[in-house]
Amino acid sequence: MTVRTTAPPELTVTDVTVRFAGLTALDAVSFTVAPGSVHALIGPNGAGKSTCFNVLSGLCRPATGTVRLGDADLTRLAPHRIAALGMARTFQNIVTTQGTVADNLMLGRHALSRSGFAANALRLPQARREQREHLDRAREIAELTGLAGHFDIPVDLLSYGDRKRVEFARALCLEPSVLLLDEPVAGMNAAERARTVEVVHTVRAELGLSVVLVEHDMGLVMRLADEVTVLDFGRRIAHGTPDEVRSDPEVLRAYLGTGAGQEDAA
Amino acid sequence: MSERLPRARAIRMGRALAVVTVLCALPFYLDAFWLRIGLFSMAAAVGAVGLGLLSGTAGQLSLGHAFFLAVGAYGYVWLAGEPGPGLPTAVAAVLAVLLAGAAGGLFSPVAGRVRGIYLGVATLALVFLGHHVLLTADSVTGGFNGRSVPPLEVGGFSFSTDSELTLLGVPFGAEERLWYLGLGLFAVTWFTARGILRGRPGRALVALRDSETAAAVMGVNVSRYRSAAFVVSSMYAGLAGVLLALSFRRVVPDYFGLVLSVDYLAMIVIGGLGSVAGATAGAVFVTALPLLMTRYADQLPLVAAPGTTDGTIGPTEAARYLYGAAIVLILLFTPDGLHGLARRLRARLRSRRAAPPPSGTTAPSQPPTSAARAKEPTP
Numbered sequence: 001m002t003v004r005t006t007a008p009p010e011l012t013v014t015d016v017t018v019r020f021a022g023l024t025a026l027d028a029v030s031f032t033v034a035p036g037s038v039h040a041l042i043g044p045n046g047a048g049k050s051t052c053f054n055v056l057s058g059l060c061r062p063a064t065g066t067v068r069l070g071d072a073d074l075t076r077l078a079p080h081r082i083a084a085l086g087m088a089r090t091f092q093n094i095v096t097t098q099g100t101v102a103d104n105l106m107l108g109r110h111a112l113s114r115s116g117f118a119a120n121a122l123r124l125p126q127a128r129r130e131q132r133e134h135l136d137r138a139r140e141i142a143e144l145t146g147l148a149g150h151f152d153i154p155v156d157l158l159s160y161g162d163r164k165r166v167e168f169a170r171a172l173c174l175e176p177s178v179l180l181l182d183e184p185v186a187g188m189n190a191a192e193r194a195r196t197v198e199v200v201h202t203v204r205a206e207l208g209l210s211v212v213l214v215e216h217d218m219g220l221v222m223r224l225a226d227e228v229t230v231l232d233f234g235r236r237i238a239h240g241t242p243d244e245v246r247s248d249p250e251v252l253r254a255y256l257g258t259g260a261g262q263e264d265a266a
Numbered sequence: 267m268s269e270r271l272p273r274a275r276a277i278r279m280g281r282a283l284a285v286v287t288v289l290c291a292l293p294f295y296l297d298a299f300w301l302r303i304g305l306f307s308m309a310a311a312v313g314a315v316g317l318g319l320l321s322g323t324a325g326q327l328s329l330g331h332a333f334f335l336a337v338g339a340y341g342y343v344w345l346a347g348e349p350g351p352g353l354p355t356a357v358a359a360v361l362a363v364l365l366a367g368a369a370g371g372l373f374s375p376v377a378g379r380v381r382g383i384y385l386g387v388a389t390l391a392l393v394f395l396g397h398h399v400l401l402t403a404d405s406v407t408g409g410f411n412g413r414s415v416p417p418l419e420v421g422g423f424s425f426s427t428d429s430e431l432t433l434l435g436v437p438f439g440a441e442e443r444l445w446y447l448g449l450g451l452f453a454v455t456w457f458t459a460r461g462i463l464r465g466r467p468g469r470a471l472v473a474l475r476d477s478e479t480a481a482a483v484m485g486v487n488v489s490r491y492r493s494a495a496f497v498v499s500s501m502y503a504g505l506a507g508v509l510l511a512l513s514f515r516r517v518v519p520d521y522f523g524l525v526l527s528v529d530y531l532a533m534i535v536i537g538g539l540g541s542v543a544g545a546t547a548g549a550v551f552v553t554a555l556p557l558l559m560t561r562y563a564d565q566l567p568l569v570a571a572p573g574t575t576d577g578t579i580g581p582t583e584a585a586r587y588l589y590g591a592a593i594v595l596i597l598l599f600t601p602d603g604l605h606g607l608a609r610r611l612r613a614r615l616r617s618r619r620a621a622p623p624p625s626g627t628t629a630p631s632q633p634p635t636s637a638a639r640a641k642e643p644t645p
Contacts (some may be wrong), residue, residue, distance in 0.1 A: 057483045079482035089483050097476040098540075099469070107469045117498055121458035121464030123339025127465060174485065 009070025108173025316502025325475025366504025439575025538603025
């Protein structure tokens with residue numbers, strides 16, 4: 001239906017600072033997500049990765065700094081407006097809604113569809129047509145993410161890994177230009193991890209979107225990411241390709257403590 | 267699969283048709299007492315569907331449903347009656363529904379900001395406020411004694427006993443006529459509410475209940491949908507209020523108190539949150555059961571006949587006890603309400619129907635696991 005042909009816009013984060021009652025969660029953090037790239041955000045627990053995601057998706061307003069997606073300024077927009085501009089995210093702890101996989105994916109189509117209360121109450125033809133079209137696209141995305149067999153199954157009955165995949169597919173249903181993945185493989189076993197990596201690859205190849213990734217699994221980050229930004233205590237301590245970051249002394253110190261500089265961070 | 271779907275659909279259509287036929291035939295066989303129970307149940311069902319949408323689907327606790335019912339009922343009476351603009355009754359009915367929706371809309375700045383139990387308390391204030399206004403604004407509401415309700419007239423047909431009408435040898439009084447009005451309005455409610463729930467707004471409301479954050483990042487305008495839920499729910503309440511007013515033929519302030527709000531909450535909880543069928547079942551249960559029990563309680567053992575005072579419990583008390591016990595039993599044994607109970611019974615029936623194994627033809631049947639397991643040593 002709506003497969004984008006142009007490259008996604010560039011996501012630019014400039015000097016974003018977030019304070020929670022005296023605690024500085026993000027301290028003048030800047031990075032740029034190049035169109036169509038996979039950008040990983042790593043750091044120890046409490047480094048500010050999730051806060052950064054919350055700023056990007058509009059759930060948290062920064063004290064200073066700006067977030068831009070192409071020409072649009074996202075900094076002061078409400079979450080649903082940001083979603084409509086093509087920014088989708090998943091959550092660290094799974095947040096699905098009651099109903100089948102289809103219901104969840106159709107929620108992802110919300111911003112792309114129009115029909116309101118009256119049209120649906122009266123079951124107007126246009127509302128039904130819209131619903132049918134979006135359901136077709138949701139089914140395609142379910143196939144792409146390996147959920148086709150579960151399409152009409154209530155989400156509560158699915159395994160943990162499948163539920164994480166539902167969240168992922170739901171975000172894709174937004175037809176995002178930037179996809180924010182918050183720990184997409186946390187709690188998954190090796191086979192599920194491999195499958196998720198495969199899906200991220202496929203999605204990137206087929207839909208041509210940018211991905212921002214928060215993940216603790218270093219092996220996965222090194223394999224997937226084009227660029228890595230490392231945060232510690234809310235500050236950006238390193239930035240570069242996976243190989244550059246891997247050998248950065250600051251990063252090793254943050255992850256392993258002082259005096260363990262020889263060890264491989266992975 | 268392609269063969270089974272149309273068949274399943276045909277069965278469903280056939281069943282629906284049978285239900286509609288029976289409901290339409292009932293006035294020819296039942297007396298006014300039963301028809302009135304049915305009428306109250308239908309009105310309650312309309313209101314319960316509205317509250318179900320708000321509290322069950324969108325997860326916003328409302329104790330103010332009685333207020334919106336009152337707006338519908340009194341709105342109709344005032345708009346159609348004297349003193350009042352004296353509009354044609356059909357117009358007044360439509361306007362009363364819109365008025366209730368507008369009242370819900372006026373409340374939406376509060377509804378958009380307050381959540382959970384706090385919203386419940388905020389809506390509670392509406393009930394007290396409404397009750398006070400109903401008692402004091404004499405010129406509009408008739409004060410403590412209330413007002414009589416002008417009968418609805420659509421295209422020269424009056425839903426009252428003013429004109430004589432006999433159909434197939436059955437005299438059609440107000441109850442019989444209103445029965446069909448109630449059926450029609452309930453059908454509209456059923457159709458529209460299910461359309462909303464299965465469509466885009468329904469999914470947004472469910473998301474609102476399960477996680478506002480998830481709803482927001484998926485593109486749902488949270489505050490707008492929170493208030494929309496209130497407006498739509500109030501419109502159903504307004505419709506129910508109009509129907510109740512027509513059935514009672516007199517509206518009094520004391521009816522629209524906190525107890526009524528609690529009754530509606532009980533309906534949607536007993537029926538099962540989040541479904542139209544559940545809200546309907548709960549509405550019938552909560553409305554009809556006390557009336558039936560009061561009527562038939564004197565036939566139970568240990569219950570005195572009405573009017574006698576020989577120390578045993580009277581029929582009204584017995585009805586209350588039984589009603590309370592029924593609610594407790596339902597909540598204990600089917601926490602997902604009558605709707606969940608029906609779903610489980612249906613699933614069991616289906617599996618039993620699918621179960622009879624024509625021995626040998628199906629896959630190797632499972633060994634009697636219970637017996638085999640019992641012999642295994644426990645680790």
